[in-house]
Structure formats: structure tokens, C-alpha cells
Amino acid sequence: MKLVFEIARGDFTAAGKASSGIKKVLKQLLVDPKTIKRIVVAVYEAEVNVVAHSVGGTLTANISGNEITVVVQDYGPGISDIEQAMKVGFSTASRKVREMGFGAGMGLPNIKKNTDELTIQSQPGKGTMLVFSISI
Amino acid sequence: MPIAIGKEDEMKVSEIVGKLNLKVFSGEVGLDRKISGAYVSDLLSDVMGNAEEGMVWVTLQTHQNVLAIASLKELAAIILVKNFEPEADTVLHSYEEGIPVLGTDLPTFEIVGKLYNALK
Numbered sequence: 001m002k003l004v005f006e007i008a009r010g011d012f013t014a015a016g017k018a019s020s021g022i023k024k025v026l027k028q029l030l031v032d033p034k035t036i037k038r039i040v041v042a043v044y045e046a047e048v049n050v051v052a053h054s055v056g057g058t059l060t061a062n063i064s065g066n067e068i069t070v071v072v073q074d075y076g077p078g079i080s081d082i083e084q085a086m087k088v089g090f091s092t093a094s095r096k097v098r099e100m101g102f103g104a105g106m107g108l109p110n111i112k113k114n115t116d117e118l119t120i121q122s123q124p125g126k127g128t129m130l131v132f133s134i135s136i
Numbered sequence: 137m138p139i140a141i142g143k144e145d146e147m148k149v150s151e152i153v154g155k156l157n158l159k160v161f162s163g164e165v166g167l168d169r170k171i172s173g174a175y176v177s178d179l180l181s182d183v184m185g186n187a188e189e190g191m192v193w194v195t196l197q198t199h200q201n202v203l204a205i206a207s208l209k210e211l212a213a214i215i216l217v218k219n220f221e222p223e224a225d226t227v228l229h230s231y232e233e234g235i236p237v238l239g240t241d242l243p244t245f246e247i248v249g250k251l252y253n254a255l256k
């Protein structure tokens with residue numbers, strides 16, 4: 001099964017659409033609640049990052065018999081230093097975004113912590129592709 | 137800091153509303169929800185990463201992402217501190233999800249002290 005969500009830049013009201021949609025489907029597929037919780041954390045953080053840091057993109061979830069794979073592709077500006085971006089507390093979020101409670105620099109670490117596999121590819125100026133999977 | 141409490145002692149949201157004299161802004165249908173503990177933070181990723189199902193979340197954030205997170209994490213209720221009020225779409229989302237948004241005029245330190253005593 002394939003679920004696709006478009007994510008627009010700056011639209012914080014839409015953050016949570018992909019994660020809640022995926023959560024509903026996984027519940028109906030009777031996936032273990034603990035596993036659903038991990039997936040939801042990772043998907044939410046990934047969609048917030050597209051809203052907060054990119055010009056927009058797409059989140060695609062592929063659910064098979066024993067695994068969910070999520071591909072998050074955006075169209076820029078990319079991440080110049082991925083290792084630095086992965087550090088807890090590192091954030092380039094604007095003041096306004098921080099005042100809303102985003103920008104704690106814990107999003108990518110939360111994704112890492114809750115997934116079985118995570119790869120991040122980024123081309124500065126072009127975009128970022130995040131791929132993670134969790135066995136279900 | 138999370139406070140975890142034992143299952144058999146679980147209190148309902150309606151009980152802390154009474155004990156702590158909280159305002160109920162929305163989501164009354166969720167007043168029957170059981171409370172498993174509490175989490176206090178204004179950083180959304182902190183709550184996302186660390187709060188647990190059934191917890192009451194104490195915060196000063198009033199926008200609707202708070203409800204999105206409460207719903208995704210299956211939290212019991214949200215308490216807004218210092219007279220903060222939920223935004224309109226937060227209220228709407230609270231009714232949709234049946235997760236109460238509560239409020240107090242007390243600052244975080246004081247309301248959390250009372251909450252701790254009520255739950256421990």
C-alpha cells in the first residue's frame with residue numbers, strides 16, 4: 001500500500017496530516033501500538049521539517065507485510081552539514097518558529113531514535129531526501 | 137520530567153479539573169479519560185519524543201499543533217498555564233479528537249506542584 005502526502009512550506013496547520021493519516025491506516029492493519037507510536041513520532045518530525053525548513057515536498061509511505069518505508073523528498077534548500085543537523089539541539093529555525101515550540105533541534109534525533117534504518121541524502125541548493133524504515 | 141503513576145490509582149481528567157480548579161475550554165467528552173501521568177514542556181519535539189500515552193501535558197503553547205501532538209501521542213488532556221487561551225482551531229481540533237483543553241491562571245511551577253501532589 002502506498003500513501004502520498006504533499007507538504008507545503010510554512011503551513012504549520014497542516015503538520016500532522018501525514019502522521020495522523022498513516023496512524024489511522026496502521027491501526028486498521030492491527031499493527032502493534034508500540035510500533036505505531038514509533039512510526040508516528042518519526043513521520044511527524046519529518047513532515048514538520050519539510051514545513052519549517054524547506055520549500056515544500058512530498059512524503060510517501062510504503063506499507064508492506066512486514067515493513068513501512070517512508071520517503072520524504074523536498075526541493076530545497078538542502079542540508080549542508082548532515083552530521084551537524086543530526087546533533088541534539090542544533091537548529092536553524094527562525095525565532096517565530098521557535099516561539100511556537102518548534103526548533104528544539106530534536107527532530108532528526110527523534111527520527112533516528114524511532115526508526116530501524118535511516119538515510120539522509122542532501123544536495124545543498126537542490127533538496128533533501130530522507131528515507132527511513134521500521135519493521136511492523 | 138515525566139511522572140508515572142500506577143494503573144490501579146489512575147485518576148480521571150474530570151477529577152483533576154475539580155481538585156485543581158481548572159477551566160475547561162473544550163473537548164468535554166474527554167473528561168472521562170484516565171490519566172497515566174504528566175509531562176511538562178513547551179518544546180514540541182520534547183513532548184513528541186518523551187511524553188507517554190495517557191499523560192496530561194502542561195504547556196503555554198496555544199496553537200493547534202499542540203492538539204495534533206496530543207492526538208498522535210494519545211495524551212489525556214492539555215493544561216494551559218498563566219491564563220493562556222487556546223486558539224480557535226485548537227478548540228475545534230480538541231472537540232474533534234475528544235481531548236480536553238484545560239486552563240489555569242497559575243504559573244507552571246505552581247500548577248505542576250499541585251498536579252504532582254494530586255497524581256502521586
Ligand SMILES: Nc1ncnc2c1ncn2[C@@H]1O[C@H](COP(=O)(O)OP(=O)(O)O)[C@@H](O)[C@H]1O
Pocket residue numbers: 045049050052053054074076077078079085086090091092093102103104105106107108109128181
Ligand atoms: N528538510 C530539511 N531541509 C533543510 N534543512 C533541514 C531539513 N530538515 C532538517 N534541516 C536542518 O537540520 C536542523 C535540525 O533539524 P531537527 O533535528 O529536526 O531540529 P529542528 O527542526 O528543531 O531545527 C534544522 O534546524 C535545519 O537546519
Ligand SMILES: [Mg+2]
Pocket residue numbers: 045048049103105106107108
Ligand atoms: Mg525538526
